[in-house]
Amino acid sequence: MSNIAKRQTSTLDKVLRVALYVTLLAMAFVYLAPFIVMLLTSLKDVEEIRTGTLLSLPASLDFYAWGKAWSGACTGGTCEGIAPYFLNSFQIVIPAVLISTIVGALNGYVISHWKFRGSNFFFAALLLGCFIPFQVILLPMAKTLGWLGVANTTSGLVFVHVVYGVAFTTLFFRNFYQAVPAELVKAARLDGAGFFTIFYRIILPISTPIIVVTIIWQFTQIWNDFLFGVAFSGFDTQPVTVALNNLVNTSFGGKEYNVDMAAAIIAALPTLLVYVLAGKYFVRGLTAGAVKG
């Protein structure tokens, strides 16, 4: 269907085609501009920011702001930069992504090939859980984390992210495993293969694409989370998004926009990198999570 435009070659069409490219490139600039501005601003000194404009180039490359954002900027109480919180985010994200992916894979396997009474109903109930506004669970979860003795800890945050991430990971794996022929699993069962043998030998070897999609989706979601971070983290377990927000809204001393921008880029870097390196899988996760979730 993409060759509709190609067939006609009148001048009007040529003009339209030029207009098309101009529009597309102009829009590309609009989407890129905020990032370009962030990058330029992060490389200027405060004086240059005051005298120049958003898109004016820095006179020289000045990495002062990057250094300060990383290890010296004040984020609320302390002035250690966002480095410690950047590491906190990894400490939250890695276990949360791994656990929710494994649990999701097993759940998806059960729901599509080991159905039991009520498993479909349960799947529907879980699906609805993807959509609830989390405001509705914040207060009880805060209480529960307190009772479990993990309030304000990294393990508490991991727990929260796993609980609310599993709905999505289950959905992803269920949709993928639904396409695995039921006869395949049945035949293996007749041959005496058990639940985990079939999973390891038949299901897991074909799961690579959906595992990649799920890991990327979960990584992006949890890294970018702010609500759970701000509600359930302690002073020294804050994820980087919360620290960034504190840094930007900290108001003592002069406002250093270059430091704000450097910190923002640092906080965005891991997910941007994943997007650039594995964009295809990222998009697949987005549309899968979207269309059915």
Next chain:
Amino acid sequence: MTTKSANSGSGMTQSRRPARLSLADWMPKLVMAPTVITTIVCIYGYMIWTAVLSFTNSRMLPTYKFVGTAQYERLFENDRWLVALSNLGVFGGLFILICLFLGVMLAIFLDQKIRAEGAIRTIYLYPMAISFIVTGTAWKWLLNPTNGIEKMMIEFGFEDFKFNWLSDPDMVVYCLVIAAVWQASGFVMALFLAGLRGVDGEMIKAAQLDGAGIFTTYRRIILPSLKPVFFSALVILSHIAIKSFDLVASLTNGGPGYSSDLPANFMYTHAFNRSQMGLGSASAMVMLGCVLAILIPYLYSELRGERHE
């Protein structure tokens, strides 16, 4: 979508282990048990818990002294909540409309055998990979009333250019719209582009044989067949709008005053910072109601559609 036909039988080997029926019986249930428990407790149980709290006069700690619908009455007499709700209407409405318009437009444009389509698509979509906190931080600087876009336009020669929406209580909600559209419109584009690539080529050829031009083909044939994509996008965007919290926190912090608060921020402030647990719970329940009002008809039509296939 992720569903793909699986490679048949790879890795399948004869296993000599005897059938252990009892194990096969309870293993799937055992594997699902943790998720079943957390779903019942942490999703539905908590939902009910919050509902209960919304009928009590809990402040800093939950108390179970029931006050009927008093919290809801207080909520809808609270000016800050009414501002947050009307902001949600303006923000949500504009955000959804502009995203849909831009998304459809860019998808159609990109579907014309464009050179470097991949690169352009990547650029449109990258904001979706970053956090709303980063987006808010970036736009807070771009929209800065003295140093941001205003100053740039003045330097370009538009001496009277004024752009101080971020500090104007009447306009600040539009700043939220700008930043949110920047972040999410590329995603709508990706959804529609995937939809366009799935349209039946035969149908289009037939239309063209009948002499339909490119615009007619899009208007009459292609876009109507994308109705399901349109509905998905609508549901996802309204969902993003209702849940919006981080963007307000980082871009405006609700200000000036509380002129740019959204319901999610109202809930958080009252439940966590102002020790108004009952009122916060009531606002959370209203948000849940909004989501369900959108979701239930959607899921219903989806499920019915599946059954007909």
